[in-house]
Amino acid sequence: MTFSPRIVGFMCNWCSYAGADLAGISRIKYAPNLRIIRVLCSGRVDPYVVLTAFQKGADGVLVAGCHPGDCHYISGNYQAEKKMKATWKILSKAGIDQERLGLEWISAAEGQRFADVVNSFTQLITELGPLQADPQKIASAKEETADFRIRWLVGREKDLLEEGNVFGEPVEEAVFETLLDDVVSAQYIRNSILTVLKEQSMSAKELAETLEIPSHVVVEHLIHLRRGQKVHMVEGHPIRYEVSAW
Amino acid sequence: MVGSIMVVGGGIAGMQASLDLADSGFRVYLVDKAPTIGGVMAQLDKTFPTLDCSMCIMAPKLVATGRHHNIHLLTNAVITNVEGTPGNFTVTVTMKPRYVNAEKCTGCGLCAQYCPVEAVNEYDERLTLRRGIYVDYPQAVPLVYAIDREKCIGCGLCENICQAEAIEYHQTPEEEQVNVGAIILAAGFDEFEPDTKKEYGYGRFKNVVTATEFERILSASGPFAGHVVRPSDGEVPGRIAFLQCVGSRDENSNKYCSAVCCMYATKEAIIAKEHNPDLEATIFFMDMRTYGKGFEQFYKRAQSEYGLRYTRSRVPCIEADPETQNLLLTYETEDGTITKEEFDMVVLSVGLEPPKSNQELSSIFGVPLNEYGFLDWKIFEPLKAKDGIYACGAFSGPKDIPDTVAQASGAAAMASGVVSGERGTLVEEKVYPEELDVAEQPPRIGVFVCWCGINIGGIVNVPEVMEYASTLPNVVFVDQNLYTCSQDTQEKIKQAVEEHSLNRVVVASCTPRTHEPLFQSTIREAGLNPYLFEMTNIRDQCSWVHMHTPEEATEKAKDLVRMAVAKSNLLEPLKSSSVEVTQSGLVIGGGIAGMTAALGLAQQGFTVHLVEKEDHLGGLLRDIRYTVSGEDPQEYLTGLEQSLRDHPNVTIHTQAVVEKVEGYVGNFTTTLSSGEEINHGICVIAVGGQEHKPTSYLYGEDKRVITQLEFEDMLSKGVKAKTVVMINCVESRDDTKEYCSRVCCSEAVKNALQLREQNPDATIYILYRDMRTYAFREQYYDKAREAGVVFMRYDPETKPRLEKKDKSLVLYAHDSALDLDFELHPDLVVLSTGVSPYDNSALSQMLKVPLDRDGFFLEAHMKLRPVDFATDGVFMAGLAHSPKFIDETISQAFGTVARACTIVSKERIETEPIIAEVDEELCCGCQVCIPMCPYNARELDEEEKIVKVNEVLCKGCGSCVAACPSKAAQQRHFRDSQLSSMIEAFVRR
Numbered sequence A: 001m002t003f004s005p006r007i008v009g010f011m012c013n014w015c016s017y018a019g020a021d022l023a024g025i026s027r028i029k030y031a032p033n034l035r036i037i038r039v040l041c042s043g044r045v046d047p048y049v050v051l052t053a054f055q056k057g058a059d060g061v062l063v064a065g066c067h068p069g070d071c072h073y074i075s076g077n078y079q080a081e082k083k084m085k086a087t088w089k090i091l092s093k094a095g096i097d098q099e100r101l102g103l104e105w106i107s108a109a110e111g112q113r114f115a116d117v118v119n120s121f122t123q124l125i126t127e128l129g130p131l132q133a134d135p136q137k138i139a140s141a142k143e144e145t146a147d148f149r150i151r152w153l154v155g156r157e158k159d160l161l162e163e164g165n166v167f168g169e170p171v172e173e174a175v176f177e178t179l180l181d182d183v184v185s186a187q188y189i190r191n192s193i194l195t196v197l198k199e200q201s202m203s204a205k206e207l208a209e210t211l212e213i214p215s216h217v218v219v220e221h222l223i224h225l226r227r228g229q230k231v232h233m234v235e236g237h238p239i240r241y242e243v244s245a246w
Numbered sequence B: 001m002v003g004s005i006m007v008v009g010g011g012i013a014g015m016q017a018s019l020d021l022a023d024s025g026f027r028v029y030l031v032d033k034a035p036t037i038g039g040v041m042a043q044l045d046k047t048f049p050t051l052d053c054s055m056c057i058m059a060p061k062l063v064a065t066g067r068h069h070n071i072h073l074l075t076n077a078v079i080t081n082v083e084g085t086p087g088n089f090t091v092t093v094t095m096k097p098r099y100v101n102a103e104k105c106t107g108c109g110l111c112a113q114y115c116p117v118e119a120v121n122e123y124d125e126r127l128t129l130r131r132g133i134y135v136d137y138p139q140a141v142p143l144v145y146a147i148d149r150e151k152c153i154g155c156g157l158c159e160n161i162c163q164a165e166a167i168e169y170h171q172t173p174e175e176e177q178v179n180v181g182a183i184i185l186a187a188g189f190d191e192f193e194p195d196t197k198k199e200y201g202y203g204r205f206k207n208v209v210t211a212t213e214f215e216r217i218l219s220a221s222g223p224f225a226g227h228v229v230r231p232s233d234g235e236v237p238g239r240i241a242f243l244q245c246v247g248s249r250d251e252n253s254n255k256y257c258s259a260v261c262c263m264y265a266t267k268e269a270i271i272a273k274e275h276n277p278d279l280e281a282t283i284f285f286m287d288m289r290t291y292g293k294g295f296e297q298f299y300k301r302a303q304s305e306y307g308l309r310y311t312r313s314r315v316p317c318i319e320a321d322p323e324t325q326n327l328l329l330t331y332e333t334e335d336g337t338i339t340k341e342e343f344d345m346v347v348l349s350v351g352l353e354p355p356k357s358n359q360e361l362s363s364i365f366g367v368p369l370n371e372y373g374f375l376d377w378k379i380f381e382p383l384k385a386k387d388g389i390y391a392c393g394a395f396s397g398p399k400d401i402p403d404t405v406a407q408a409s410g411a412a413a414m415a416s417g418v419v420s421g422e423r424g425t426l427v428e429e430k431v432y433p434e435e436l437d438v439a440e441q442p443p444r445i446g447v448f449v450c451w452c453g454i455n456i457g458g459i460v461n462v463p464e465v466m467e468y469a470s471t472l473p474n475v476v477f478v479d480q481n482l483y484t485c486s487q488d489t490q491e492k493i494k495q496a497v498e499e500h501s502l503n504r505v506v507v508a509s510c511t512p513r514t515h516e517p518l519f520q521s522t523i524r525e526a527g528l529n530p531y532l533f534e535m536t537n538i539r540d541q542c543s544w545v546h547m548h549t550p551e552e553a554t555e556k557a558k559d560l561v562r563m564a565v566a567k568s569n570l571l572e573p574l575k576s577s578s579v580e581v582t583q584s585g586l587v588i589g590g591g592i593a594g595m596t597a598a599l600g601l602a603q604q605g606f607t608v609h610l611v612e613k614e615d616h617l618g619g620l621l622r623d624i625r626y627t628v629s630g631e632d633p634q635e636y637l638t639g640l641e642q643s644l645r646d647h648p649n650v651t652i653h654t655q656a657v658v659e660k661v662e663g664y665v666g667n668f669t670t671t672l673s674s675g676e677e678i679n680h681g682i683c684v685i686a687v688g689g690q691e692h693k694p695t696s697y698l699y700g701e702d703k704r705v706i707t708q709l710e711f712e713d714m715l716s717k718g719v720k721a722k723t724v725v726m727i728n729c730v731e732s733r734d735d736t737k738e739y740c741s742r743v744c745c746s747e748a749v750k751n752a753l754q755l756r757e758q759n760p761d762a763t764i765y766i767l768y769r770d771m772r773t774y775a776f777r778e779q780y781y782d783k784a785r786e787a788g789v790v791f792m793r794y795d796p797e798t799k800p801r802l803e804k805k806d807k808s809l810v811l812y813a814h815d816s817a818l819d820l821d822f823e824l825h826p827d828l829v830v831l832s833t834g835v836s837p838y839d840n841s842a843l844s845q846m847l848k849v850p851l852d853r854d855g856f857f858l859e860a861h862m863k864l865r866p867v868d869f870a871t872d873g874v875f876m877a878g879l880a881h882s883p884k885f886i887d888e889t890i891s892q893a894f895g896t897v898a899r900a901c902t903i904v905s906k907e908r909i910e911t912e913p914i915i916a917e918v919d920e921e922l923c924c925g926c927q928v929c930i931p932m933c934p935y936n937a938r939e940l941d942e943e944e945k946i947v948k949v950n951e952v953l954c955k956g957c958g959s960c961v962a963a964c965p966s967k968a969a970q971q972r973h974f975r976d977s978q979l980s981s982m983i984e985a986f987v988r989r
Helices: A016-025 A047-056 A076-093 A111-128 A135-145 A148-163 A173-199 A204-211 A215-227 B012-022 B054-067 B110-114 B157-161 B211-218 B261-275 B295-304 B358-365 B401-418 B462-470 B487-499 B512-525 B539-543 B550-569 B592-603 B619-623 B633-646 B708-717 B744-758 B775-786 B841-846 B886-904 B976-988
Strands: A007-012 A034-039 A060-065 A101-105 A231-234 A240-243 B004-008 B027-031 B071-074 B077-085 B088-095 B118-120 B129-131 B174-180 B182-185 B208-210 B239-246 B280-285 B309-312 B317-320 B327-332 B338-343 B345-350 B384-386 B389-391 B445-450 B475-481 B504-509 B533-537 B578-580 B584-588 B607-611 B650-653 B658-664 B667-672 B677-680 B682-685 B689-691 B705-707 B723-727 B763-768 B790-793 B801-805 B808-815 B820-824 B828-831 B835-837 B874-876 B908-910 B916-918 B938-941 B946-949 B969-971
Touching: A007 A016, A007 A047, A007 A111, A007 B976, A016 A034, A016 A060, A016 A111, A016 B512, A016 B533, A016 B539, A034 A111, A034 B550, A034 B976, A047 A060, A047 A076, A047 A135, A047 B976, A060 A076, A060 A111, A076 A101, A076 A135, A076 A148, A076 A173, A101 A111, A135 A148, A135 A173, A148 A173, A173 A204, A173 A215, A173 A231, A173 A240, A204 A215, A215 A231, A215 A240, B004 B012, B004 B174, B004 B401, B012 B027, B012 B054, B012 B071, B012 B401, B012 B886, B027 B077, B027 B088, B054 B071, B054 B512, B077 B358, B088 B182, B110 B129, B110 B157, B182 B358, B182 B401, B208 B211, B211 B261, B211 B345, B239 B261, B239 B338, B261 B280, B261 B295, B261 B345, B327 B345, B389 B401, B401 B592, B401 B886, B445 B462, B445 B487, B445 B550, B462 B475, B462 B504, B462 B550, B475 B487, B487 B512, B504 B512, B504 B550, B512 B533, B533 B539, B533 B550, B539 B550, B550 B976, B584 B592, B584 B677, B584 B886, B592 B607, B592 B619, B592 B633, B592 B650, B592 B682, B592 B886, B619 B633, B619 B689, B619 B708, B633 B650, B658 B841, B667 B682, B682 B886, B705 B708, B708 B744, B708 B828, B723 B744, B744 B763, B744 B775, B790 B808, B874 B886, B916 B946
Parallel strands: A007 A034, A007 A060, A060 A101, B004 B027, B004 B182, B027 B071, B182 B389, B208 B345, B239 B280, B239 B345, B280 B309, B445 B475, B445 B504, B504 B533, B584 B607, B584 B682, B607 B650, B682 B874, B705 B828, B723 B763, B723 B828, B763 B790
Antiparallel strands: A231 A240, B077 B088, B088 B174, B118 B129, B317 B327, B327 B338, B384 B389, B578 B908, B658 B667, B667 B677, B689 B835, B801 B808, B808 B820, B916 B969, B938 B946
């Protein structure tokens, strides 16, 4: 049997969901794989919910909102863009093809465009095949979307880039991107460590082997996690680490 | 006196006026001659200068108007008689038959699908065909089909097809007598028909289209699904010419300027360019009239970013190449060169004309029309047609959407002012039974699956979906309906809720965007909280788009039902809370805008505090000595001030400024510099603006160089100067001030005419860049030219130079039209320097409302909310918003009155139930959410160091929820758990 992907769509009530309605009113046919979850604003689409979809078994997630400038809530779609951009970074860390998360702007007048977007997205996901990511990696990525630092930075991104920082200085996009990349990378490793340690306690070396990353990197992050009281050491040979209860 | 108001015309003006009135306690009858409301804006692709999708921004207003229980739509209707006096009119409305029962028609569209008759589609500007039974456009309100009796051959098919039994061939015209206290005329405009201008070949040449036709071509819902192609052969045009002033500023058709064409042509060219970046777009124009807020910047961007070519020439005629259907334009540029150029397509920027029905409306209502056939209005009464009858929008002259919307609110204020004592007497409040407490009960879910005639049932196997639904957890009742939205089904749903003790209801049918409120109301009647309802769309997003794969459609419908049921398990009853409203207003600024707003509010029966920083009222109007149409501004001002001082509801605070503002909509507390504290429910910002003081052209160094206002003052005392040179756009439309100040061209013309009257021998020059005497102001420009005022155009690259030589002033000017240099020896140089905002930063911070980059206040939405801020309860009017004329300021000021009345007319305001909330245990006080909220609905509790949601201000978009780093924020009705339950239900299978 040919692969028929499962695609979850988050559509904003005012533009994209209305565009989907218009496609229907205009009887424009498109692929039947998408299931739409209506939200009031694309800005509501939490990266955490996106990762939930992947974790539960969606092969693709399509987020659609009003065109830039058209947002019913003034700026929600700009926020959505920042959130999805960060989610792409997180997905790639987990080895999930970024393209499996689509972000599109579809207006209430664009029935044909809605159908076109759904068709090409469905085709793309069909070509990519079923999502066969490591559950542990997805779990780590999902943890990452809940991470305080990342969420804070993403939440501040628009204002920082457009209005400058607290010192009244402009923040360059490249600088911000590098920072976010670093945070995402670091946090991903830490989440991976925690995900593995939740299953069983391990030594730094064992962790390095399981996660396929250099052991000195594991050690650096373990220090950080221990100081943050996320993990603690278990005395013995070798020294093992386990997840702290709280 | 009768507490109801009639609005004639259901375009954007009529809808806005109706909504404002209905939201402030009046019953509204909205009459439209078409079968649906929406007007011209429904046809537009995008709107300038923000390029918003027109339908996207308008659809919510359409739906709100159609659904409002105090707005009664009378469509397909004409007015045949009016009797009575202000406060008590009897209007006879004749409803033409639509041959479809509006109560029964579900708008499913099956009839139109089968109808064998085709007719040209007026909504698509005759570029497509519709059927003999039709609705104008998919989002139409009311969504009721109508038979086009001129085309229908009476074959009887639609009656056989319609499962709702809505077709009624026997319908005859119906007459209704409506009793209203006041009337608003918002009849809009007609387009100039270019067939009369034979030289342009419209109608003969396929590739010559009107701007509205081009608008439909650009639209994604238009004939070519938004692909820019030309009608003759479906090819993509590489070169498009836009011809301005077709049917405007023209001796042979309409003398006035149509006020919007320069901007719409620029907009259309930009959109076309976005579709096809290689497109070469040329706009042929006489003066580029981009005079509104943000327009000049749009015009600049059109050139610098999009590379549009603007050619100053009026093209005399168009020829077509019969082979290629290309169009040949022969035109003369200013330097006298004759150029012949070929284009693939020509768009005629047709002007706005009074509707053909205006003569009839004028005689029925007894309102005067001007020489052009639009309403005749007065500068200090721009919204008044006669006592008790008011007007707004293009009915009183060509204007753009923001001006129209401001006027619509303004007309609503004036009309309701007549019957303000009757507020609330004729409105209906729906009474629901007391809500059952089901919060603690385990879910008992009822699922209703709709056939929608055969729209769903013809493709999706509805019985199978229903059977399937009955197997889902907690589903205790299932049913299928031919039309779930029909009246009898509502009864069935209520019965089922009662008999089966349902505490959740799921409907699988069409779109919640139109039908959710109906079902929510039904379950409320059965005693359930309306938020214990979930709807899933198995028609628009399933059966209609998967017609050829019925099995997959059925599977998808099952998935969708499963997802909706999953969420319904987690639904919670939601309540809106309500807060008390201080039913009074604060108006900041005592100029014409503030005075008008304050008096308007007072006349509506609310107390008002008017705050003015000077020791006198009047603002900038005190410096206006006369108007171009002969009125005396000072006399008007004196009268207005007297009315204010006499009004018991008004308290005037002069020499006072606002020091501190606390609170939010309905409950503000403002502290003045005097220390006085004022409690108020709304606030109007009317702080005005000032004439810009220049630093160039020897201003301040030589007394013979003055500004227009100084000249006006001088004129009021008599001017002897023989040679007067006026220079327009001084420190405007350049690096000092990027924007155009809108009023200066007309101010210069006014002063020139005044001088000519005083001193017939004077030589008067006006040096200008574009003459922006838009709309009816064109007549004074004509008059000035006839009176011998010399108009000399200059380019920004060759600005005039002023020098002082042996005590005389010498002005070196380059006439760009003639390409000649002139040396003038003026006795007086008058500079048109434009309008500058005051420093508004403090007020902007106190009221948490934004400024634009020029320093004026920035409205909530450029197009549809011109006098509102995103922050509820704060409004603005006049020069605080942008430069504008007296009549426009007065319209806006009345506009703020109507907008304010939607709040202060209520004793309590209800909050939106679907809002964000904060788990105080989880919030760490990081405050990432505060700047993210566009409505200032989040604030830090300084003591507890956590963020709290202001339930009155939150609009429930959920952006903050998806950002909260601590996961402390949740959105009611769209909780993470609720969204996740749907995801899980889908992928689980």
